[in-house]
Amino acid sequence: MFKHFIGLQWKSFFRSASFKTEIWFKILMALGALYFTLIFLSMGVGAYYIIEKAGIGDPLRVVNRFMIYYLAFDLVFRYMLQKMPVTNIKPMLYLPIKKSQVVNFSLGKTVISFFNVAHAFFFIPFSVVLLIEGYPPIQVIGWHLGMMALFYCNNFINIMVNNKDWAFYVFAGLFILAGASQYYAWFDITLYTQPIFDYLYDMPWSAIVPWVLLVALYFSAFTYFKKHMFLDGGLAQKQTEARTENLDWLNRFGNLGTFLKNDIKLIKRNKRSRTAVIMGFFFIFYGLLFFTSAIEVYDNAYWKIFAGIFVTGGFLFSFGQYVPSWDSSYYPLMMSQNIKYRDYLTSKWYLVIIATIISTILASFYVYFGWEAYAAVLVGAIYNVGINSYLVLWGGAYVKTPIELTSNKKAFGDKQAFNAKTLLLTLPKILLPIVIYAIGQILIGPVAGYLFVAAFGLLGFVFKERVFKMIENIYKKEKYKTLLAYKQK
Amino acid sequence: MITAHTLSKKYGEQTVLNIDHLEIPKGQSFGLVGNNGAGKTTLFSLLLDLIQPTSGHIINNGVQVDESEAWKPFTSAFIDESFLIGYLTPEEYFYFIGELRGRNKADVDALLEGYSDFFHGEILGQKKYLRDLSKGNQKKVGIVASFIGNPEVVILDEPFANLDPTTQIRLKGIIKDLAAKEDVTVLVSSHDLIHVTEVCERIVVLNKGEIVKDIHTSAETLKELEAFFAG
Numbered sequence: 127m128f129k130h131f132i133g134l135q136w137k138s139f140f141r142s143a144s145f146k147t148e149i150w151f152k153i154l155m156a157l158g159a160l161y162f163t164l165i166f167l168s169m170g171v172g173a174y175y176i177i178e179k180a181g182i183g184d185p186l187r188v189v190n191r192f193m194i195y196y197l198a199f200d201l202v203f204r205y206m207l208q209k210m211p212v213t214n215i216k217p218m219l220y221l222p223i224k225k226s227q228v229v230n231f232s233l234g235k236t237v238i239s240f241f242n243v244a245h246a247f248f249f250i251p252f253s254v255v256l257l258i259e260g261y262p263p264i265q266v267i268g269w270h271l272g273m274m275a276l277f278y279c280n281n282f283i284n285i286m287v288n289n290k291d292w293a294f295y296v297f298a299g300l301f302i303l304a305g306a307s308q309y310y311a312w313f314d315i316t317l318y319t320q321p322i323f324d325y326l327y328d329m330p331w332s333a334i335v336p337w338v339l340l341v342a343l344y345f346s347a348f349t350y351f352k353k354h355m356f357l358d359g360g361l362a363q364k365q366t367e368a369r370t371e372n373l374d375w376l377n378r379f380g381n382l383g384t385f386l387k388n389d390i391k392l393i394k395r396n397k398r399s400r401t402a403v404i405m406g407f408f409f410i411f412y413g414l415l416f417f418t419s420a421i422e423v424y425d426n427a428y429w430k431i432f433a434g435i436f437v438t439g440g441f442l443f444s445f446g447q448y449v450p451s452w453d454s455s456y457y458p459l460m461m462s463q464n465i466k467y468r469d470y471l472t473s474k475w476y477l478v479i480i481a482t483i484i485s486t487i488l489a490s491f492y493v494y495f496g497w498e499a500y501a502a503v504l505v506g507a508i509y510n511v512g513i514n515s516y517l518v519l520w521g522g523a524y525v526k527t528p529i530e531l532t533s534n535k536k537a538f539g540d541k542q543a544f545n546a547k548t549l550l551l552t553l554p555k556i557l558l559p560i561v562i563y564a565i566g567q568i569l570i571g572p573v574a575g576y577l578f579v580a581a582f583g584l585l586g587f588v589f590k591e592r593v594f595k596m597i598e599n600i601y602k603k604e605k606y607k608t609l610l611a612y613k614q615k
Numbered sequence: 616m617i618t619a620h621t622l623s624k625k626y627g628e629q630t631v632l633n634i635d636h637l638e639i640p641k642g643q644s645f646g647l648v649g650n651n652g653a654g655k656t657t658l659f660s661l662l663l664d665l666i667q668p669t670s671g672h673i674i675n676n677g678v679q680v681d682e683s684e685a686w687k688p689f690t691s692a693f694i695d696e697s698f699l700i701g702y703l704t705p706e707e708y709f710y711f712i713g714e715l716r717g718r719n720k721a722d723v724d725a726l727l728e729g730y731s732d733f734f735h736g737e738i739l740g741q742k743k744y745l746r747d748l749s750k751g752n753q754k755k756v757g758i759v760a761s762f763i764g765n766p767e768v769v770i771l772d773e774p775f776a777n778l779d780p781t782t783q784i785r786l787k788g789i790i791k792d793l794a795a796k797e798d799v800t801v802l803v804s805s806h807d808l809i810h811v812t813e814v815c816e817r818i819v820v821l822n823k824g825e826i827v828k829d830i831h832t833s834a835e836t837l838k839e840l841e842a843f844f845a846g
Contacts (some may be wrong), residue, residue, distance in 0.1 A: 368704045368744045384714040388700070395702040395744070459698040462663040463763075464687045464715045531702065532746070606667050613697075 170251030252597020414526025434506025512586030646815030701746030716764025
């Protein structure tokens with residue numbers, strides 16, 4: 127029976143549309159995977175020596191100290207990205223297969239998912255290094271197995287609480303609170319959690335506890351699933367009560383208002399677009415890395431421009447780069463309705479501009495880090511509005527990835543979105559402003575550098591009509607290809 | 616109203632549509648029948664400029680559809696779910712289409728009023744997004760939305776499929792009323808020969824992309840079609 131399941135899985139993987147990419151891309155992907163594997167491996171190996179060199183204590187104890195954050199982050203990460211194993215169960219329901227087998231297979235499948243295996247790249251080399259460094263083998267193995275069980279516990283916890291948004295937000299809130307209070311030395315959660323992880327090492331037999339916990343979680347996940355394996359139960363699409371919203375205040379924008387109303391609903395009512403907006407919001411704080419002098423290499427003006435672009439352009443990058451894919455599920459309607467391309471594009475442009483302005487206002491707190499930081503944010507905003515807003519729309523014409531609005535799949539990028547054209551277009555988005563700044567700074571001084579970038583952004587406004595004409599033509603030229611690509615989910 | 620000239624669509628070696636000449640006069644109710652893969656949806660997609668013809672072109676009311684967008688204001692269609700916006704409620708969707716076609720809320724409400732029988736109380740005020748409606752109810756929304764804004768050309772692909780018997784009968788009435796208007800050209804495709812002979816004045820049979828029959832509907836048409844498809 128399992129042979130059948132595995133056969134189906136095999137086919138669904140190798141026959142998926144996304145797998146059928148060009149050969150050079152597969153090679154590139156394999157190289158990328160190799161690269162990341164090496165990075166993780168070297169982190170696993172290097173972590174020990176880095177911590178030892180930093181002289182903050184016994185590396186294993188230090189790792190144990192921060193383990194709670196690692197676990198918590200893992201859980202949040204899983205919640206956002208790990209796909210639930212319920213897909214493809216429906217066709218099995220009426221076949222002569224025992225339900226328990228289907229559930230066992232679906233749960234078993236998650237065990238080998240990337241989200242579990244990835245940790246092995248850290249833990250295995252780390253444990254090997256511990257052994258080489260003369261830590262007692264039994265204790266290291268006990269610790270290692272205990273950790274492994276804990277990450278698998280996360281796997282099954284995630285399966286059970288998935289789609290319970292309130293649980294996620296409460297948990298993520300606590301996690302951030304704990305991190306913040308540790309940073310400001312109000313309350314150190316690690317003082318209480320470190321002993322738990324230490325215990326796994328000090329008393330290796332105690333590793334059995336997480337394993338018992340894991341088995342218990344597996345069985346509760348099993349019963350939970352089995353109980354809910356009905357079309358109107360766990361397999362049903364979650365329905366939220368809909369409320370008709372008018373948003374009449376947008377009517378004053380005429381045709382644009384019509385689209386803006388739709389876009390606001392799009393963002394509010396779909397998981398995928400909400401994630402994009404939340405990501406965009408977090409970009410506002412990305413600048414803290416650059417402006418607080420926290421990281422030495424970032425402590426120069428060029429990186430500040432870079433930061434300014436990202437701080438104010440979070441939404442522009444996370445949402446804007448996927449225009450028009452947001453409308454992919456009803457693109458034929460948009461293309462045959464009484465809609466002018468110009469209106470459609472202009473409304474998206476306004477959306478990006480409005481979001482950039484809001485981000486800029488929210489980012490006002492960078493004033494606290496000195497005028498230069500704030501100037502970088504401001505000119506970044508001007509450049510984003512004046513130049514990058516066009517560039518994302520332009521690049522969007524080549525991004526032919528249909529977006530499934532109701533799921534978070536591929537929320538963190540998709541390989542189809544990376545083609546030669548979009549990659550080329552990122553250069554002027556990020557590098558060009560740095561170059562412009564550098565020219566101004568070297569020729570005259572830092573103030574001139576900022577002014578140059580701002581002037582360049584303002585120049586973008588002047589050419590709005592011509593640029594839009596050009597983008598419109600590109601969209602028209604790509605229309606049929608785009609329609610075809612959106613059909614192939 | 617609609618003219619196709621030496622229209623063809625090929626995918627590689629395979630010809631999916633090949634129409635030398637087809638003329639649909641204004642106000643006609645035009646039925647398209649054919650087995651799966653006969654080219655019905657291809658023809659409609661070409662009409663809406665959703666795919667590019669391999670050769671030839673279509674003129675809709677003097678506008679060549681793959682050259683200009685000027686056909687959009689007087690043409691409307693419902694082909695499949697990709698014409699619905701899943702995250703809107705039916706009301707919001709109707710108003711959205713209304714706004715695109717220059718109709719305000721009151722206009723749209725007045726139009727919807729006329730279809731309350733057709734909706735059978737399952738569409739308006741249901742607190743559901745379109746993506747959560749059943750296939751049949753989604754179809755009702757799409758069909759009625761294509762009537763908003765007095766279009767001169769209405770294109771419906773398989774409107775009867777997925778509908779319950781009562782709704783099918785009501786839809787027949789609606790399409791007949793629409794076709795009775797002098798200035799509205801209705802294009803309908805269907806697998807149901809009875810329905811299509813009932814609502815259409817003219818029936819064209821497609822087979823492997825070619826027009827094999829072009830019939831002015833009469834009492835014998837149904838028999839003729841049945842004989843053809845029985846093969």
